[in-house]
Amino acid sequence: MIIIGELINSSRKSVKAAIEAKDADTIRKIASDQAENNAAYIDVNAGTFVENEPEYLAWLVQTAQEAADLPCAIDSPNPKAVEAALKVHKGVAMINSISLEKERYDNLMPLIAGTDLKVVALCMSDEGMPVTVDDRLKIADKLVNDLLKSNIALENIFIDPLVQPVSVDKTYGTGFLDSIEALTEKFKGIHTACGLSNISYGLPGRKQLNRAFMIQAILKGLDGAIINPLDKGMQTAITTAEALVGRDDYCMNYLKAFRAGLFE
Amino acid sequence: MTDLSAIQDALLTGDAEGVKNSVQEAVDRGVDADTILNDGLISGMDIVGEKMQTGEMFIPEVLMAAKSMSEAVEILKPFLKDGGRNRVGHVVIGTVKGDLHDIGKNLVTMMVESAGFEVTDLGVDVAPETFVEAVREKNPNIVALSALLTTTMPMMQQTVDALAESGVRDQIKIIVGGAPVTREFADRIGADGYAADAGGASKLAKSMG
Structure with a gap:
């Protein structure tokens, strides 16, 4: 599982305060904690600062990379902010995220076309949120082909079919799961990603739902997720599920995690 | 005041059939349709809204209650003043x-x-x-x-x-x-x-x- 650590996000109060105070130690600590817990990317988001987003996002990238030897997932639809962040980023960054929404697409495509950047591609268009598997496949088809035409390699694309809350419609869980299966089938070699915790919005006991959903999504082929890497229960769900579906050779990761006392 | 608590109880437990039945019962008893709407259904949904705010009720239950209510309103419509077009x-x-x-x-x-x-x-x-x-x-x-x-x-x-x-x-x-x-x-x-x-x-x- 390619884990994108979600904790450096300005919509969290403590992070917002740390950004305002330019408190680098707090940001560094969140970055290194996530790096020590299997994150492959450190997501950075300064979206609540409309005016200063470019400056703050670049600062977050620099500060996070001082503490974690990992690439960042640059989480913004604002081309100025993405550009500023890329300028200071070391290694190959991930862009979170492009979609078929015209403004977002036109803003971000010039920055990513022909690069080696990793790209999260949201199954969303100006026509609204996709509901059925078919809606998602249609958007994905156009978006993935556009990205390929812009010289972005298939294996650098993380397609996100959008998780919507099952509290609102009982078909939203399977709508996502079946889309993961269909997308990985259709585009061999593509990665998938999602903000998984949306599934449990509006319900109590969210942790339990999120973990169960992760296990189901892994069975369908999900191989990337934006999560809190410090959530031990979630990590346990991932490690055990990956061993069970044959994605862990000789159960090595499972055994390593067990011996390290990582299971909840 | 007419007792419409059965309607509210059914709304709060997401019992769609119960809501419809108790609304029908109230109509049959001759309770004024506008009273059933205001003091039964709408005030019942007020409680649902409050319980949503306090975290005692969750989105699926609220959806269920609202669906039950709109079905029950169909029963009331022929009896409402202005056919139910009179809104707050x-x-x-x-x-x-x-x-x-x-x-x-x-x-x-x-x-x-x-x-x-x-x-x-x-x-x-x-x-x-x-x-x-x-x-x-x-x-x-x-x-x-x-x-x-x-x-x-x-x-x-x-x-x-x-x-x-x-x-x-x-x-x-x-x-x-x-x-x-x-x-x-x-x-x-x-x-x-x-x-x-x-x-x-x-x-x-x-x-x-």
């Missing part, structure tokens, strides 16, 4: 331009409808001028703006400004909500009210109705 107020609602998220907006629509409001739902990605036109055409007393993204929050400000510039601001109250929206933000952009969830939104609308 009119809300124009939409998700602001650039934002396609509709779940929160739909929940609010449902709750204010259940509170007895007429609702004009403009959908998602609604431009400021579309809100202005809707106010001119529909003459609502409340305009409700939704946004889920931090990036579309500035569009709420632009929508409030557009309503002010077009000269319709005094006819309406503006209420705002959505995950990144706070009371502070609502005050800053000159909205009249903020609610954190759909239960709160219906209560807020009622207080302004």
Whole structure:
């Protein structure tokens, strides 16, 4: 599982305060904690600062990379902010995220076309949120082909079919799961990603739902997720599920995690 | 006062059949249809809204209650004064331009409808001028703006400004909500009210109705 650590996000109060105070130690600590817990990317988001987003996002990238030897997932639809962040980023960054929404697409495509950047591609268009598997496949088809035409390699694309809350419609869980299966089938070699915790919005006991959903999504082929890497229960769900579906050779990761006392 | 607690109990437990049956029973007993609507269903949904705010009831239960209510209203319609067209107020609602998220907006629509409001739902990605036109055409007393993204929050400000510039601001109250929206933000952009969830939104609308 390619884990994108979600904790450096300005919509969290403590992070917002740390950004305002330019408190680098707090940001560094969140970055290194996530790096020590299997994150492959450190997501950075300064979206609540409309005016200063470019400056703050670049600062977050620099500060996070001082503490974690990992690439960042640059989480913004604002081309100025993405550009500023890329300028200071070391290694190959991930862009979170492009979609078929015209403004977002036109803003971000010039920055990513022909690069080696990793790209999260949201199954969303100006026509609204996709509901059925078919809606998602249609958007994905156009978006993935556009990205390929812009010289972005298939294996650098993380397609996100959008998780919507099952509290609102009982078909939203399977709508996502079946889309993961269909997308990985259709585009061999593509990665998938999602903000998984949306599934449990509006319900109590969210942790339990999120973990169960992760296990189901892994069975369908999900191989990337934006999560809190410090959530031990979630990590346990991932490690055990990956061993069970044959994605862990000789159960090595499972055994390593067990011996390290990582299971909840 | 007629005892309509059976209706409320059924609403609170998401018992759709029970709601319909107890409404039918009340009609058969000769209870005035408007009384059943106001003191049974609408006040029952007020309790649902409150329990949603306090975290005692969850979205699926609220959806179930609202669905039960709208089915029960069909039974009452032939007996209501004005055929049920007499409402406590009119809300124009939409998700602001650039934002396609509709779940929160739909929940609010449902709750204010259940509170007895007429609702004009403009959908998602609604431009400021579309809100202005809707106010001119529909003459609502409340305009409700939704946004889920931090990036579309500035569009709420632009929508409030557009309503002010077009000269319709005094006819309406503006209420705002959505995950990144706070009371502070609502005050800053000159909205009249903020609610954190759909239960709160219906209560807020009622207080302004």
